[in-house]
Amino acid sequence: MEIRELTPRLRMLRVGGWLLYLWQEGGRQTLIDTGAPGGAEEIAPLVPGLERIVLTHFHTDHTGNAEELRTRTGATVIAGAADAAVLRGLDPGAPAVLEDWERPIFERTSAGLPWTVTVTVDVTVTGGETLDFGGSAQVVAVPGHTEGSIAVYLPRDRVLLTGDAIAETEGRVILGVFNQDRARTVASFRRLAALDVDVACFGHGEPLLSDAGKRLREAAEGLA
Secondary structure: OEEEEEEOOEEEEEEOOEEEEEEEEOOEEEEEOOOOOOOHHHHHHHOOOEEEEEEOOOOHHHHOOHHHHHHHHOOEEEEEHHHHHHHOOOOOOOOOOOOOOHHHHHHHHHOOOOOOOOOOOOEEEOOOOEEOOOOOEEEEEOOOOOOOOEEEEEOOOOEEEOOOOEEEEOOEEEEOOOOOOHHHHHHHHHHHHOOOOOEEEOOOOOOEOOOHHHHHHHHHHOOO
């Protein structure tokens, strides 16, 4: 496991190659996404004060340890309402509409992973809600990658956690891949780029630790 401090309150955890983010404040902890299955034993010792788990969408590389961590810690699980049925095992989940260049990447990165895992969702959100951490964190609806995708924006600290609506690769900010609806993901990207942020954290790729808003807006201008 790699643990990297991004701000005094925010840490990035890289568990088995997957990224998740831990917000810590006053002994209270919030985990944004949980990585692919099999990482709970490594994560659990780091989150003795875990109060909530926010899942940005239903894909297994983000939800794989949520149920075990919920059971161990009693944390509340929060997820987008439109993804809740998939997480609860009541819906198979719509597949991504892959572009030709995405197919080999998808086959490589998804090898060995189940399409979904079942998670007990305690609270559903649709966007616009505030959460009780980080000076009233805001839920932002970002449909497109999945129907119920959400991002988390902390205006007090100017921090944005984008889920998979946005990604980073080789120093470039790009539209997230493997989307159900590319046009809606582009619209969600632009919505996030309009926020006042200094730090941006992605489901895939290295975080931006300064001038993130400017970088996001520049990338958004290049999207068709």
